[in-house]
Amino acid sequence: MRAAQAPRAWRRFFSLFHGWLAALVALALAGCGGQERPLTDLQYWNGFVGPDGNITEPILKDFESKTGARIEVQKMPWGIYFDKLISAIAAGNPPDVFVLHMSELASYAEMGALLPLDEYINSNDSFCPKADRIQSIWERACYKGQCYGVPLDIHLLGLYYNKDYFDAAHLPYPSVTEPLRGEQFIEIARKLTIQDKDAPTSNIWGFSFSGEPFRNFDTLLWQFGGNLLTDNLKQSAINSPEANKALQWMHDLVYKHKVSPMPEGVDTWQFFVQGRIAMITEGCWVLNGLTRYAKFRWGVAPFFLAGGTRAVWATGHVLCLSRNLPRERIPMALKLMKHLNDTGVMWSTSGMLPTRYSQIRSKEFLEQSRAIPFTSQLDRIRFEPASPIGIELRDRYQQTVFSCLAGLFPVQQALTRVDGQMNRTIETYYR
Amino acid sequence: MTGRTKNGLVNALFIAPYLALFLVWVALPAFFGVAISFTKWNIFTGEIGFVGLNNYLRVLSDDLFLRSLLNTFQYAALSVAAGNAVSFLLACGLAGGIAGRRFFQTIFFAPIILSIGVTGVIWGWLYNTDFGILNYWLQQTGLPRLNWLTNPKFAMISIVIMVIWAGAGFNMMIYLAGLLNIPKSYYEAAQLDGAGAMSRMIHITLPLMKHTFAFTLIISTIGAFQVFDQPYILTGGGPDYATYTYVYHIYSNGFRYFRMGYASALSCLLAAVIALFSFIQYKMLTRRRVDY
Numbered sequence: 020m021r022a023a024q025a026p027r028a029w030r031r032f033f034s035l036f037h038g039w040l041a042a043l044v045a046l047a048l049a050g051c052g053g054q055e056r057p058l059t060d061l062q063y064w065n066g067f068v069g070p071d072g073n074i075t076e077p078i079l080k081d082f083e084s085k086t087g088a089r090i091e092v093q094k095m096p097w098g099i100y101f102d103k104l105i106s107a108i109a110a111g112n113p114p115d116v117f118v119l120h121m122s123e124l125a126s127y128a129e130m131g132a133l134l135p136l137d138e139y140i141n142s143n144d145s146f147c148p149k150a151d152r153i154q155s156i157w158e159r160a161c162y163k164g165q166c167y168g169v170p171l172d173i174h175l176l177g178l179y180y181n182k183d184y185f186d187a188a189h190l191p192y193p194s195v196t197e198p199l200r201g202e203q204f205i206e207i208a209r210k211l212t213i214q215d216k217d218a219p220t221s222n223i224w225g226f227s228f229s230g231e232p233f234r235n236f237d238t239l240l241w242q243f244g245g246n247l248l249t250d251n252l253k254q255s256a257i258n259s260p261e262a263n264k265a266l267q268w269m270h271d272l273v274y275k276h277k278v279s280p281m282p283e284g285v286d287t288w289q290f291f292v293q294g295r296i297a298m299i300t301e302g303c304w305v306l307n308g309l310t311r312y313a314k315f316r317w318g319v320a321p322f323f324l325a326g327g328t329r330a331v332w333a334t335g336h337v338l339c340l341s342r343n344l345p346r347e348r349i350p351m352a353l354k355l356m357k358h359l360n361d362t363g364v365m366w367s368t369s370g371m372l373p374t375r376y377s378q379i380r381s382k383e384f385l386e387q388s389r390a391i392p393f394t395s396q397l398d399r400i401r402f403e404p405a406s407p408i409g410i411e412l413r414d415r416y417q418q419t420v421f422s423c424l425a426g427l428f429p430v431q432q433a434l435t436r437v438d439g440q441m442n443r444t445i446e447t448y449y450r
Numbered sequence: 451m452t453g454r455t456k457n458g459l460v461n462a463l464f465i466a467p468y469l470a471l472f473l474v475w476v477a478l479p480a481f482f483g484v485a486i487s488f489t490k491w492n493i494f495t496g497e498i499g500f501v502g503l504n505n506y507l508r509v510l511s512d513d514l515f516l517r518s519l520l521n522t523f524q525y526a527a528l529s530v531a532a533g534n535a536v537s538f539l540l541a542c543g544l545a546g547g548i549a550g551r552r553f554f555q556t557i558f559f560a561p562i563i564l565s566i567g568v569t570g571v572i573w574g575w576l577y578n579t580d581f582g583i584l585n586y587w588l589q590q591t592g593l594p595r596l597n598w599l600t601n602p603k604f605a606m607i608s609i610v611i612m613v614i615w616a617g618a619g620f621n622m623m624i625y626l627a628g629l630l631n632i633p634k635s636y637y638e639a640a641q642l643d644g645a646g647a648m649s650r651m652i653h654i655t656l657p658l659m660k661h662t663f664a665f666t667l668i669i670s671t672i673g674a675f676q677v678f679d680q681p682y683i684l685t686g687g688g689p690d691y692a693t694y695t696y697v698y699h700i701y702s703n704g705f706r707y708f709r710m711g712y713a714s715a716l717s718c719l720l721a722a723v724i725a726l727f728s729f730i731q732y733k734m735l736t737r738r739r740v741d742y
Contacts, residue, residue: 419690
């Protein structure tokens, strides 16, 4: 009886699990087979999940038709993207080409994740003529004198405003090339603010900082003449009178002038779209989102000028190769990088700005009038310091800026506090 | 080979697929994680160096270690207690023979199928100080507005409320199964003896639900100690690190600052804390066996 049961049990076992085991084996084989992709099959990873993602499609199709290559694009939200990218590089199976932000490049380069590209893109002008490169931007793809990437674009902040509200308040629209002065801006924001406690649904804030607060803080800090770190990047410079002025200026908009709500979350631009805010500072990457969703007339102007120095926060997407990328895959990956950089004008319909003079001065680009407020600021763009622990330091002061604007700390106390935190972080790193 | 040995072998083969997956995806990485915690490991280049207990000693000088641990304890205490209370009450309501039980079961369970990303965005809007509907309702009833996510006193509570809304249905189903499993004859006998509703709850329901409580409380506590997505999406760990949880700290160190050795050490410490708490809870909740 038992002898008869055993074969039945075996059969049952295999009938239950044979499909599953086959799937496992297939998965394992697929994983092992990752290295054997033909050289013309390229993987391009990025975080362009917004409207910008659609713009890459014709660009890549064009590349495929010209070269016979096949591109597999992986688009993921940035948060997930970095987790997956790190794992892929660590596993020795990196994508052929991937995108980083300029602010992240130093950390990745310092860790040895990126392939130095000087010999490929700087040895001659065939990749991109040096005279055509907007040097201040291309330099940001370098770290400690070595080039680790090709800039895909540059993006910076601007002042978005609701034209209907300006008309209703009989206010002239801001210039598309000249920034509003600090006092002018506050006066306008005051006139646009409507706060009625009895009818809260009709309330309109004159202004709100949108996105992550550090971008606005950085801009104002530089405008007031301050810096985040000392020149050698080994000490915090945030506890300074200039930083105090910058943070106080932001704080006053909320608590003294009462023209702005406290920053909350990173999607404030959506409340602008709903008509609850009259002006916001946001990046050029929301241009397409606003075009699609805003049911009112809106415009863009340069970021206002609160301090004495013209400055605005900027960053850019950089195309990179992993140090683990097999050498035989490099030529085709470089071709793709060159193509993506060559088609900067087409990519600029995503709202981002090209990184070459010839593109930024081209007729096709200049026809995009909405880009003027951003291109007019290119002479004053500033980048976050290229510190290998820049991301950690930014996390630190972002919390403090946010907490100060939420009314948890007075300005000077917040700065003293974060100065200590940043210096401890730096000391621990360099110890 | 005897029939018994053959059967044993077959039984072993039945668990072999799970065991293989467990070894490959859980045991091996866990072992690897412990090993990494004694090293300085560059995840990109593979360079690795033994640093002894340095990663464990580093927690002493890390101001965010204690902060994140305390935040996690606070979250665990709030979410496990309140979450299970809500789930149990919902289950009691449904087990009491309410009309349309299946409908309500579905309604209460529905939020579980939403991704935490969607839930986080929705609740972020609800909680917004100036534009959120919760403050609008408070104002309409003459109450002051609350800074749900920007006041350190409320921020963690706000996250807990969201988590309860999103997850109470899961434990509710387990409690409901437990409650429906208690024979009605016990309640009928108690009623004949003159026991009131409260008395029946204390002397019949609660003792017989002991093992269900043990299961849900242990599972909820383990989950609570691993909380990450909710504060990551809703508050970014703020304001002033008030919702910065322990796993958030592990994630930041590992995947944002590339300190894999330190992140592994933090993970090992968390595993020890969870094991300790689970053991204590289990012992406390299963001290006496209850049979009727």
